[in-house]
Amino acid sequence: YRFNSAIVREPSRSVVDGLRAGGHAGPTYEGVKAEHDGYIEAMREAGVGVTVLPPLEAFPDSIFVEDPALVFTEGAILLRPGAASRIGEAAAIAPVLRNMFDTVLDLPGHGYVDGGDVLTTPNSVMIGLSARTDRAGAEALAGLIEKLGRKAKLVATPEGVLHFKTDCSLLDEETVLSTARLASTGVFEDFKQIIIPNGEEPAANALRVNDVLMVPSDHPRTLEMLDKLDYRIVPMKTAEIGRIDAGLSCLSLRW
Numbered sequence: 001y002r003f004n005s006a007i008v009r010e011p012s013r014s015v016v017d018g019l020r021a022g023g024h025a026g027p028t029y030e031g032v033k034a035e036h037d038g039y040i041e042a043m044r045e046a047g048v049g050v051t052v053l054p055p056l057e058a059f060p061d062s063i064f065v066e067d068p069a070l071v072f073t074e075g076a077i078l079l080r081p082g083a084a085s086r087i088g089e090a091a092a093i094a095p096v097l098r099n100m101f102d103t104v105l106d107l108p109g110h111g112y113v114d115g116g117d118v119l120t121t122p123n124s125v126m127i128g129l130s131a132r133t134d135r136a137g138a139e140a141l142a143g144l145i146e147k148l149g150r151k152a153k154l155v156a157t158p159e160g161v162l163h164f165k166t167d168c169s170l171l172d173e174e175t176v177l178s179t180a181r182l183a184s185t186g187v188f189e190d191f192k193q194i195i196i197p198n199g200e201e202p203a204a205n206a207l208r209v210n211d212v213l214m215v216p217s218d219h220p221r222t223l224e225m226l227d228k229l230d231y232r233i234v235p236m237k238t239a240e241i242g243r244i245d246a247g248l249s250c251l252s253l254r255w
């Protein structure tokens with residue numbers, strides 16, 4: 001959770017057509033843009049150098065740069081997103097990563113992985129199988145991660161949850177914040193676990209960056225619980241990006 005650098009991408013006007021499960025209304029461009037501006041500012045205040053990429057009208061979900069790639073200090077990996085409308089996002093971000101990293105690996109084979117399914121922890125990189133990340137993709141990614149000198153572990157994502165990290169985040173080296181439905185799978189038995197109060201599940205996608213813990217606002221019980229644990233909380237507006245099934249981690253690549 002110690003980061004010097006991050007990449008974000010400005011929302012396109014087409015963000016209003018971002019993918020979403022369920023029939024509710026989408027976000028407004030202005031609403032997403034305001035949340036995105038707040039995010040960049042919070043990142044910079046946390047001491048991160050932020051590279052802001054230009055919007056991509058052809059890809060409504062391209063603001064969620066976490067999904068088409070995975071970055072470590074040792075190098076970057078170009079993934080293959082599991083939604084048809086998002087596959088091209090990997091090629092779009094490739095030149096940027098090749099410019100910034102000495103090592104950029106391509107996911108081999110034909111499987112799919114969304115970066116939102118990947119949780120990097122000090123001892124292992126967890127890859128959640130989901131509707132977006134299939135076993136072929138996860139196994140191919142595990143091979144690359146091991147090449148970069150880290151351990152990889154395939155894990156399950158609860159049914160109906162978009163991404164593994166929709167339901168969890170790393171708070172420090174040994175602590176995860178998780179929904180009860182994910183924690184009950186036993187996946188975090190080697191960690192200290194802080195469980196999200198029932199009904200506030202979207203708050204599980206928090207984001208620890210250096211000394212700051214960004215937490216989706218609108219979740220008072222979670223905010224109160226985390227405040228007591230002495231984290232430096234920065235509440236973040238996420239209602240608009242929440243309309244297209246996204247949270248705080250999806251908005252950046254960090255290393």
Ligand code: CIR
Pocket residue numbers: 018019020061064066067083086115116117163165166244245246247249250
């Ligand atoms: C999608 O369905 O792909 C986008 N509307 C939301 C992606 C959220 N990304 C993430 O959780 N890493």
